[in-house]
Amino acid sequence: AAARGRPPASPAPSLRAAGSQLPCFHGSSTIRNLKERFHMNMTEEQLQLLIEQLVDGSMRSITTKLYDGFQYLTNGIM
Numbered sequence: 001a002a003a004r005g006r007p008p009a010s011p012a013p014s015l016r017a018a019g020s021q022l023p024c025f026h027g028s029s030t031i032r033n034l035k036e037r038f039h040m041n042m043t044e045e046q047l048q049l050l051i052e053q054l055v056d057g058s059m060r061s062i063t064t065k066l067y068d069g070f071q072y073l074t075n076g077i078m
Contacts (some may be wrong), residue, residue, distance in 0.1 A: 024030065041045055058064050071077040 039050065042050065068078070
């Protein structure tokens with residue numbers, strides 16, 4: 001299910017990066033880092049396990065609890 005939210009394997013970012021004056025596209029690692037962020041090399045099962053691990057880690061994180069408390073106090077978001 002998570003893979004459905006991944007962007008299609010498209011050369012669009014590569015095309016936009018070519019000759020761009022934007023600092024975010026400088027360096028050869030930008031496109032590679034973008035692809036790594038979406039875990040394009042993982043199977044559906046591997047991706048599901050990774051997401052479960054990320055959610056579990058977040059639920060146990062003190063920083064998540066602190067941020068949630070901050071959001072609740074400042075914005076009424078729970």
